[in-house]
Amino acid sequence: MIEFLTALLETPVLWFLLGAIVLPFIPAGTGRGLLTLVVPIISAWVIWTAPQGLGGAASLAGLDLTLMRVDKLSIVFGLIFSLAAFLAAIYAWHLRDTVQQVATLLYAGTAIGAVFAGDLLTLFIYWEGTALASVFLIWARGTEGAFHTGMRYLIIQIGSGVILIAGVALHYTQTGSIEFTSFTGEGPHSWGVGTWLILLAFGIKCAFPLLHNWLQDSYPAATVTGTVVLSAFTTKMAVYCLARGFAGTEFLIYVGAIMTLFPIFLAEIENDLRRVLSYSLNNQLGFMVVGVGVGTELALNGTAAHAFCHILYKSLLFMSVGAVLHRTGTSKASELGGLYRTMPLTMVFCIIGAASISAFPLFSGFVSKSLILSATADNQYPIVWAALVFASAGVLSHSGIKIPYFTFFAHDSGKRPAEAPTHMLIAMGLTAFACVFIGVFPQTLYALLPYSVDYVPYTWAHVLEQMQLLVFALLAFALLMKYGFFPEEKRGINLDTDWSYRKMLPAIVGFSCQVIGAVWSELMRGSHAAKNAILDLLSGYYGPQGRAAQVQSTGLMVLWLAILLGTALVLNLVILPS
């Protein structure tokens, strides 16, 4: 115990734990708000001053644990996590909810702990810690729906932890080591079951395709401030783990490419703006996973830089949509519009976030995404490069344009909410400033990256390429809007015969969507019925009145005793040779 405390002393996690313990005893208000601000600052300071190398040694059940492994990869993630926690704390200044505040501190603390974990057991402990702490941010919404969403989220997150510990145990028995280093070895064909399980656990938290549904399910269901916090940590922790453990695994490139592509279409037709942002979060993760898969120094730098920038601009977007939700009570595109009149500052910040995520030159997304694009191009993955470029255009369309356009412009919803509260504006302002600052002075970010960088983002080729893409995407959007084809606009459209084929295409899409939807709901109903039938069957046997739980007569129990004794005797005396 003492050993653990001294080990914890070296880690930034300690301050989050202390903060979480002290917080409930401080009356809600300024003092408490200050505490949530001070803790991330101390954390950043501890990370900044920590000596590189291994520290925080402890042992559990005969295994050596390393609570504080400091190198440039962990520092960059540790710092951005601290910064995200700080910005989220400003944004949540108005909060008077002890549960959410404690959960936020614990969540950020465990995520940072995971980043500095030098062994797999410590990683696992923090891994489950993030799951347990974060679910309260969803439950804090207090609705019946949020409760069930939280349950689904928790089951999946804990499930990934269970898979992780199973993988760790297998890995340990195979290699005799629980050190958290690269697992790639000689490539996927040489991996044991343990390594695959570890990858699967990372993949669930990183929202790999088909493992991603928890993200879009849960993030939009959290509280206004909760979503901002959630968007920063869990998935980026998984990206860090992938970068640490599976850098240079080629098939991750294709996994990442698929991740960048498929959410685009779903985001395009989604009405809830926070869900749109969740899909685009998934798409951005795809870029990072591609970087991990390429695995060169340039690519890993790209992954780290993109995670850094992404946390900032995604927080900014969630903050601005959250501010709108806070003021108007809705985040549905169809119910918003025209808010620029009364929320001009929020609009400006939202556009800065949108420009960053779309990778406009001079905004943060540009300087980080370029690294990954260059890495794929340098390493001869033309198809992947093309996919990423296409995905970038998609990002621009659904996050870069759709979010600000439908919220603040488009048709006037008639809503005239007040400007966002001051603390939210400060949080958004700081975040927006960081986005622009990184975009203009990329070298400050590059200096933090794991490998030394001599990359110049602002070459004519890069800028031109990106501007072509952006301008064409803007043009396409403008055309779609002009002719009323953007999916959200449902106002009357005058169609000529000439245009009927344009009408047909959406109709076909709509029809197939309906068919798929119908089949899906039938399947769900069927599985629901099957679930009930199985439950009935189980409770018939195991339930209080079932066979397994019945009160039996004493004689019957003695009979069991006799049967068991008979079996043992037969086994010992008859079957086994003397």
Add this chain to the structure above:
Amino acid sequence: MLEGIVQNAPLLAIMLPLIAAPVAVLFGNKSVAFYISGATLVLSFALCVYMALLVSDGSILSYHIGGWAPPIGIEYRIDAANAMVMIIVSAMGALVLPYARASIEKEISPGHHTMFYACYMLCFTGLMGVAATGDAFNVFVFLEISSLSTYVLVAMGARQDKRALSAAYDYLILGTVGATFFVIGLGFLYIATGTLNMVDLADKLANSPDNKTIRAGFALIVIGMGLKLALFPLHRWLPGAYSYAPSAVSAFLASTATKVALYVVIRFTFSVYDASSGFERTTLEYIILPLAITAMFTASAVAIFQMNVKKLLAYSSVSQIGYMLLGLTYLNQTGVAASFIHMFNHAMTKGALFMAVGMVVWRTGSALLPSFAGIGRTMPWTAAAIVVAGLSLIGVPATAGFVSKWVLMAGAFERGWWPVSFAIVGSSVLAVIYVWRLVEVMYFQEPKATTKDPVREAPLAMLVPTWILILAIVWFGIAANAPVELARIAADGLLAGGFDNGQTVILGIPGR
């Protein structure tokens, strides 16, 4: 004086409560009885800790009763395995006692309080004696002392629920049949070897040719004790006994009685017999292993559907015993150590759970799930205790339960039994479900409309012992090294076979 106490530590730890029981009855005052019991239990616990420190280097304490040297005289023989079980029993005994004082005020009619303390002392004596003795027949004697007093203790729940009487009767019949099997097994051993001292038995068995008497004796001992430790499917007495007994009795029995019976099986399988090969090993692998895994799943599945929370915990105990038995069947150091660690951790966990649930019953008057509604708001400390102990039951990191499951899984891997590790994880998922049902009711349902007596937090006399256990669960979840080390020494001693390895320190007055 101190020298005398230290020299006679094994005897005093057991005999003090045995003498205290009739003394308490003679005084006939429940407060006096409580203080006498408390003093002896605390002293007994201190002596157990002292003995555990002595044997933690792998040595063995041998105490000759009355100075008569074994194998003629009765010997108390204590190594790390015994010491660990004795610490479990004495610590739980001392912690449950102050809790019991508050809880029996409502549960047992005042006239029976003195008798309650006496029976509690006797039960404690019996369990400690079984754990300490190095004489096979002495095991039976102490077992009967503990069993008979247990039947009375369970039956004392009749004031709350008349079903306690039938549960006690069931337990009486079955327990007696089990004990009879056990003593018949001992008879076979005595016929075959002519001795009852464990060291001597082990020596003679190792040197005698294989014969059917010895084999039948083993089957009778393991199955007879299997009933006492609630080996699936011989567990049917347990849910009734635990759920209708007074809360304090449930907490004490759930954390000690089955563990002691399990210890007896371990001692006979490994020290007296030799489990490394032959029919002993086959019995473990072909009878105990499948039953242990079946218990882990079936009993957990039953627990999920239970509406009575004490029964839920009782069935969960049956499944947890599956884990402890599972560790044995690996026949490696990690596995056997895992059994001991899980005994230790589960004693704390289940003890805390039964105590916390007992507090809810104390306030609401019912152990049915609906009466737990909204406890999270009305009894925050009790509900928090249930949550922490529940997490330990599941095996969440930073609780004691995680350490035992981790070691248990490591043992399975060492043995090369992959599927078993999946069974461990799979049944933990079932534990998640039944613990979650409790949490959901406690925190997400509105408290029941209060009648006249609003539900309040339980009194400190009950809360404090419970929370000591909760803190211990967290402490041993993080600083697990001490119990793990002791368990590994115990496992080493057991796996070496015999009961004679390690440096033997003779205590007491050697002579005659």
